[in-house]
Amino acid sequence: MDQLKVTIALILAVLLQWTLRNVAEPFAYIDFPLIIVVYAALQRDAVKAILFGAFSGLAIDALSGGLLGANGFSKTLIAFVVSELARRVYLDNLLLRIPVIAGACLLDDLLYFGLHRVLGQEPSGHVMLTVSYSLIGTTIAGTAVYLMLDYFMTERTGGGTSRRRETLSARRQSRRRNPIRLGK
Amino acid sequence: MVERSQQEVWRLTPWLAIVLCVANFVLMAFDARADGGQRVIRVWAQTAADFVQSPVTTVTSSVSGYFGSIANLRGAQGENEVLKQRVQELEVELKAKEDLATENQRLNALLNLPEKTKYKVLNARIIGRDPSIWFDSSIVNRGSLDGVKLNMPVVTNGGLLGRVTAVGPLTSQVDLVTRDKSGVGAVVGEIAGSNALGVVMGSSKRELIEMKYVPGSAEVQVGQVVYTTGQDGIYPAGLKVGEIVEVESGSATTPHRIMIRPSAGIGSMQEVGILLYEPAVKEEFEKQLVKPAKAK
Numbered sequence: 001m002d003q004l005k006v007t008i009a010l011i012l013a014v015l016l017q018w019t020l021r022n023v024a025e026p027f028a029y030i031d032f033p034l035i036i037v038v039y040a041a042l043q044r045d046a047v048k049a050i051l052f053g054a055f056s057g058l059a060i061d062a063l064s065g066g067l068l069g070a071n072g073f074s075k076t077l078i079a080f081v082v083s084e085l086a087r088r089v090y091l092d093n094l095l096l097r098i099p100v101i102a103g104a105c106l107l108d109d110l111l112y113f114g115l116h117r118v119l120g121q122e123p124s125g126h127v128m129l130t131v132s133y134s135l136i137g138t139t140i141a142g143t144a145v146y147l148m149l150d151y152f153m154t155e156r157t158g159g160g161t162s163r164r165r166e167t168l169s170a171r172r173q174s175r176r177r178n179p180i181r182l183g184k
Numbered sequence: 185m186v187e188r189s190q191q192e193v194w195r196l197t198p199w200l201a202i203v204l205c206v207a208n209f210v211l212m213a214f215d216a217r218a219d220g221g222q223r224v225i226r227v228w229a230q231t232a233a234d235f236v237q238s239p240v241t242t243v244t245s246s247v248s249g250y251f252g253s254i255a256n257l258r259g260a261q262g263e264n265e266v267l268k269q270r271v272q273e274l275e276v277e278l279k280a281k282e283d284l285a286t287e288n289q290r291l292n293a294l295l296n297l298p299e300k301t302k303y304k305v306l307n308a309r310i311i312g313r314d315p316s317i318w319f320d321s322s323i324v325n326r327g328s329l330d331g332v333k334l335n336m337p338v339v340t341n342g343g344l345l346g347r348v349t350a351v352g353p354l355t356s357q358v359d360l361v362t363r364d365k366s367g368v369g370a371v372v373g374e375i376a377g378s379n380a381l382g383v384v385m386g387s388s389k390r391e392l393i394e395m396k397y398v399p400g401s402a403e404v405q406v407g408q409v410v411y412t413t414g415q416d417g418i419y420p421a422g423l424k425v426g427e428i429v430e431v432e433s434g435s436a437t438t439p440h441r442i443m444i445r446p447s448a449g450i451g452s453m454q455e456v457g458i459l460l461y462e463p464a465v466k467e468e469f470e471k472q473l474v475k476p477a478k479a480k
Contacts, residue, residue, distance in 0.1 A: 018233050019240040021313040028317040046197040054204040062229030064314050065321030065349070065359055069211030076208060080201035087194065112318065119216040122364040123318035125390040130317055 002153055003048070009149060010036045010052050014059045029137035031105060033060060035145050037075050038104045041082035042091055053079035066112070067121055074111035078104050094146060101142035105135050230323060231352040237312040238325060245454065303420065303461035305339075306330060310454055311355070320360045320390075320450070322346075326458060327354045335418050337459045343424035343447035344368065344412060345456055358456070361393055361425065361446055362386045369416035370395060370425050372408050372442070380404050381413060384425055384444065391450070393426065395442040400434025410444055417463050 013032035020027035033056035041049035057072030064071070082104055085091065091100060109131045116123050312323035326332050328351050338345045338358045346366065350357035361368055364386040372380035372395070380402035387394040395410060408428045414421030424447050432441035 015236050017315045018312060019237055021315060022237070022241055022310065023244050025313075028313070028315070047193060047200060050197065050201050050204060054208065057208070058225070059229065060315045062226050063233055063312060063323065063357075064316040065319035065357070065363065066314075066316050067212045068215040068226060069208035071316065073205055073208035073212065076201055076204045080197065083197065112316070115212065116318070119212060121216060122386075124320055124362055124364060124386050124388075125318065126388060134317060 002043075003045075005152060006036065006040055006043070006048070006052075006149075010040075010056055014056055017060055018063055026137070029133045030141040031108065031134065031138045032141070032145075033057070034075060034078070034105060034108055034138060035101060035142040037079050038082050038097075038101050038142070039146060039149055041079050042086045042097060042100065044083065044086050046080065046083035046087070049079035049083050050076055053077075066123065067116060067119060070112055070115045073115060074108045077111065078108055081107070094143070094150070097146055098139060098143055101146075102135060102139045105138040105142075106131065109134050226350050226357070227352040230350065230355045230357060231327075233312065233323070234325070234352075234355045237323065241309065241311045303459050305457040306332065306460055308338075308356075308456050308458050310456060320362050321349070322358045322360070322453075322456075324356050324358055324456060324458070325354070327352045327356050329353050331460055332356050332458055333462065337419045337423065337461060339423060339457050339459060340448045340453050340455070342449045343426065344419065345446075345448040345450070345453065347418055348458065356458070360450060361448070362390065362450060366393075367416065368419055368425060369413040370410050371413050372398065372402070372404050372410055372428065375411065375413055375421060378402070380440075382439070382442070383416075384410065387443065389443070391445070392429065392443045393446055395428075395444055396439065398434075398440045398442055400438050400440055401436055402440065404428065404431050404433075404440055404442060406431055409447075414463075420459065420461050420463075 010033065013036045016027075016032045020030075033052075037049060037053045037056060040052050043049075053075035054072050057075035058069065060071045061068045082100060085100070091097060113123055113127060113131075306326055308324040308326040310322045311325045314321045324338070332348055332351050334348055334351055336348045338347060344361060346358045346360040346363075348356045349359040359366065361384060366385050368384040370382060370384045371378050372382075380398050382395045382398035384393055384395050398404060406428050410425040410428065412419040412421055412423040412425060426444040426446040426448075428442055429445045430443035434440040
């Protein structure tokens, strides 16, 4: 069921990315598909995250003036890096996810810009300014989206109090769900 | 169905990432080729996206139009008076222009001059903007079924906006003049009375475009208007590109560096016009050029 929910979230993210810039220009600074790709990678489902990255990237590239495949390349790579990171380091806490989405956004922007430069296509606008706005927008939106997704993904069997206890008790969670220990 | 262990999946993951990255890189390299064609995947994705973008644009524009019309009511009376006066002035101007047009037609007939190329303007609405912040292309709700073809110029009531770079059955993609690869042949001032010819393309400042290769000896001033020359084989001559806002003077050996503010109002456009214009085919001229090898 969770798989389906994340897939629906990704489709919604692509649709939002396609339409929101026409509603208001600042929405362009939020990379919705990247937020969902990183979320999927943080769930330690690497295959799903990589496929999400490739397909959502291509869907964005198809409507963009940039090179076809540039977003697909950068998002695939980021999905792989984040899923490898999530496999080795405990990242289930929301506070720990904020630097991850920020770093992923920065890497995505730099990769996208770099690939276009390498292939002789100069993107428009000031690089530092664009990257900074994108970093701020995607990190803030990503944090809000993760809160929402966590809310929808959590099984509501024990009521709100138990869910809050699960989210906040990082030490207990790490002992119980540490993937490295499970891997052994 | 074979269940894979978590460790097997983790072992396969790098290979999947490598394969997808290589596939995307090949696609990028293929797309970067400057053959001027369009990609099938892009065309069909745009057609699919149209079913989402069109309703969203309709809803948002009607909502913003409703609130906008309420706000506009306040100044409507004063504006009405100004417009009435303007209509009277324009009627006089129109009469003078009609007389000139009739005279022009009569003289052309006397001299047996061929009629100039005419083109129709197809109205279109912008239904989508580039989902990536790095580029400024737009999607319009007119496609090949409406007669749109690749490289047709797109204008607003202010001036030149860009050209069509991908055409689907229902939608088209428009690359704006702010793109660094736009390359519009342009002239400062009237084409007949100026030697300040150059090429207009995007700049590092998002809201400005740059005119390159204008000889340093040419006289150029801030405030002058830049028009298309029609020599690039894409845009017709005489379209307004923008107004010069900054000039870094060149010398006898170095060209001027000219910054232009586009007159098309790129940030706020909603309605555009696609010029159903196809430049004159140079086939006849090319036939006359006999290649040396064939000549033998």
